[in-house]
Every structure is written in C-alpha cells, then in structure tokens.
Amino acid sequence: MSPATTGRATTRSARRAPWSVRAGHGFVAGYVLLLIAFGVVPTCYAIYFAFTNANGQFTGIANFTDAASDFRFVPAVEHVALYLVCWLVSLAVLVVGLSLLLHRLAARGVSKALRFLYYIPGALAGAASVMVWLFLLDPSVSPVSFLLTSLGFDTFGQVVDTGNLPVLFTLIAFWTGAGGWIVVMYGALNNIPHEVIEAARIDGASAWQTARRIQIPMLRKWIVYMVILAFAGGTQLFVEPQLLTQASVGVAGRDYSLNQLSYDFAFQNNDVNTAAAISVELLLIGLVVAAVFVARSGFFDAD
C-alpha cells in the first residue's frame, strides 16, 4: 500500500511540499485502513443496531429502555460500580504507598529486585490469572486456606458469594496489574528533583510529611493517568466473572458485568439489537472518559 503510493508521489518530484504531503498519506494509509475497519465501522455498526430492530426498522431508544428494564441490568451496573470503587481506591492507595516505600529503601538492589518481583504476575494477565485465583480461593487446595477458614469460609461456594466478588475481582486485578504501575510510579518519583526532597529534609520534614506535602502532589498527574486507564478498563470486566461462572456451575458471576450481559443478549437471546445498545453505552463511557482526559490533562498535547 504505502510503497505504491509514495512511489507515485516521488516520480512527480520537483515541488517539495505536496511531495511530502502525499508521502505522509502513503505512510499512514495502512493504519487508517485498520482504524476505519476496526474502530470506525464497528462503532457505526453498534450505533446502527442499537437504534433498529431485527427487521432493520428504526426504533428510537426502545433497545436502550429494553436493556435498562431487564432485571439483570441494574444489578450489573451496581456490580461494576462497586468493583470500580474497590479497585480504584486500592490501586491508588497501595500503588502510591508501595512506590514511596520502595523509593525510600536504602538498598537499591533490594528495591530493584522487589519491583521486578511485584511485576511478575503481570505475565499472567487474562484467563491465566483467573485460573490461579480459582485455586487460591478454594479452601480445599489453597496455600492460604488457614486465612480463608479463619475468615469463616469453608467451601469454594462460600468464598465466591456474590457479595464478595467486588473484593475478589479487585484482588485479581491488583495482583496482575499493580506491579507495572508501581514501576511507573517509581520512575515518576525518581524524576522529582532531589534538591526539593533534600530541602524538605533539612527543614526537618519527616518521611510522612515529605510524602504528603511534596511527593504525592508531584505525582498527581501520574495518579490521574493510572486511575483513568484503570477506570476505563474496569468498566469492561468480562473474563473474571465469565470464568468464575464456569467454575461455580453458573452460580457465581453469571450476568455479573455489563459486557457479560451484552454478550448474553447477543449469543443466548439472539438479540443483537439490545446487545448493541449496551455496547453503545459502554462505548460512550469509554469515549467520554478518553476525550476528557486527552483534552484536559495536558498529558497528550497533540503537538
């Protein structure tokens, strides 16, 4: 694609400006094609299906009200919201806390080794991490079964009770995802000029005061970046509850999240229109969050 286009462009050389313009288009052509095919078209498709019925007739917001009035919809929204609260709070507090502690470690080698160690579970993203936690949460085989029984859980069924799921999914997400963010926060802490920290120390600031008054405020934009990405990802909860449903024979985690509900509408009920309506809602949340972040944070100044 791109060589052909640029090749044609170069034969007409002479004028430099349009030359480079055409070359630019040639270079991005492949990407634009993919962007249209797998970004723009599915979005349009979702919108089209969300506003029509099985016969292709326009139905207004009927699919949206259908979805919202489904008995599983409101609970799914609550589940995802509850999970997001647990996940985002623990992520922000623990990642920042651990990064600060690691940064204060005198032994650099130990700090580095720990960062790598925290990072390893990241390799188990996706279904693999859920497998591991299915075992860990089953009192009959878990290496921490004493913890589970001391909390009053004697069977797998009791552990995966619906009320516990936000905490359990948070555990899984934190276990796989926190390490990467700790490394990032640590890098950001390293970027704080050390004169600033030194000055605070000379003024008699304790470690806690230094962290609260200087380091955390200077990490603010990184924390926001992390929370936004975690929020967007968290609304898409799917693999964890889906595999848990399988592992508990449909008892726990069934239709737990919005993505599962959309999936079930499409593939269990053969109702792609309502499924698309839910997708559009999720899409809207994702778009708004991303757009606000790009526009307001100054993180991605486009030039």
Added chain:
Amino acid sequence: MSSTHSDAEAALPVDSRRSRRTTGRGPGNPLPALVLALFAIFFLLPVLWLVLAATKTDDQLVHNNPLSFGSFHALSANWHALTGYQDDVIFQWLRNSAVYSFFALVITLAVAIPAGYAMAMTEFRGRRALLIATLVVMLMPNATLVVPLFLEINAVHLIGSMWSVILPYAFYPFGVYLAYIYFSTALPRELLEAARLDGCSELGVFRRVALPLAAPIVALVGFFSFVANWTNYFLPYVLLPESKQFPVQVGLGTLLNDVPQFNPTVGSLAVERPELALATLLAITPVLVVFLFSQRFLVAGMLAGATKS
C-alpha cells in the same frame, strides 16, 4: 523472605551517593520493610504455588503441604494426561496463539511504524485529526468493541476465519502512539532534511535514515503487541466458534469446564486440577519469557505512554 530482605538492607551501606533516598526515619523502623515483604509474598506466593501444583497428583494437592514439591513422576503423568486431552489439543491451542500473535505482530509493525513516523515527521492534511483519534481510541479499552466487531465480521462472513482475530489484533493505536513519540523525540529533523537535500525520496528517507534508527521502537511495539494479543480472551472467545481454533487462553476455559471439582457434571473426560495448573503454566510461559528479557523495554514503554518531552 523478610529476613533476607532486612539482612540485605543491613549489609549494604546506607551512605554513599544514594543516601538521598533515605529521607526521614532510619533503618530503625521495621514497618516499611515488613509491608514490602508482605506484598512480596502476596505477589509471589501464587506463582510459586502454581509451579509446585503442576508437580502433584490431585490427592497430593489436597492433602500435602501446599508449598511442597510433588514428584517428577506426577509431573510427567500430568503432562501425559494434559497432552492426551482431546488428541493433543493443547499444542494446537498454543500453536494457534503463536500464529495469531505472530501475524498480528508483523502487520502491526508494518503499519504502526510508518504511521507513527509520518505523524511525527511529515505534514499532511488530517494529521492532527488522526493523532487525536489515535489518542482517544488508545485510551478506550478494546473490549468495548468486541460485540459490534462480531456483528461486522459476521456481515462479511469472516466468522471462524483466523483473520477475524488477527486483523482486529493488528489494529494497535498504542503502538502508533509509541512510534509517534519515539520519532518526534529521538529523530532529529535536520537528519531528514539533509537526506532530502541529497536527493533521497520520501520513501528513501524513511528506509535509509529513519528505519535503521528505529530498532528500539520496533522492539517496544513488538513486545507490547505480542503480550496484549497473547493474553486477550474476550475477542477470540466471541469470534472463534471451534475448539480447534481457540488460542490457549480460551482453551484454558475449556479445560476448566472439564474439571470435576468445578463442574460436577463432567463424565469420563475429567481433567485433574494439577493438569489445569500445568496448562496455565504452559499458557503463560511465552509471556513470562518476554517479560524476563524485556523488563526494561516494557517499563520504558509504560513511561513513554504518558510523557512526551
């Protein structure tokens, strides 16, 4: 863990030029070390347990010490049982994962590197719009589009083809953004100007000047794309109907369905739990290897994802 940790801390001189890191409390307070050690256990114990679980029989898994080694005999028995499951289907799944990730990786690189280069180094109409679209799409989790993608791919009758996952995988805006950052910060424009004055065509400039300098970004985008695609679950779960086409992540779910402790209705097909643990280990090995060899790359990428100087 905690003892080796504090030993090391005591053994190393607190002083040296690194002393600035030890603001405030000295080594007298054991609490930070304790917290760090506890989290080390939290992150590491499950991985350790998983490795050991694969060496046990199901009976040993339940009755022996959770952190004991089973036996090589049990490990090989698990291996044979696992590879015997549905005629070696586990290898088929691993091969599928490798094929999907590899083709997607090749297309991603072929598309993302020139696109990032063009957005950083050339002027064309729509450049800014494309950049903003990339940022927005990059921040949107790709799971949002899975069900609509199914509808689209169904409409063009590609359901069940391996391209139905490879092509969506290959669309990787984060990679384009990384390439854009890299070229706009690391490639001096004067170099390109000089090459153009020497009569190099635009394609020639890209091929002879930019590409040879792009090795780090090719590696970075490559690693990220590989890890993301290897661990993806939702998309292949929806788009690939047949077991023979599953990547290993989805295959794990199939195995899980046949574990009697989790699904009592399983008949003679039963999969023992240690076999599932072994399968999980096999599924993560490629990513783990990538992690071990490229920690620095991956971290640099996460940092680059949010900074642009």
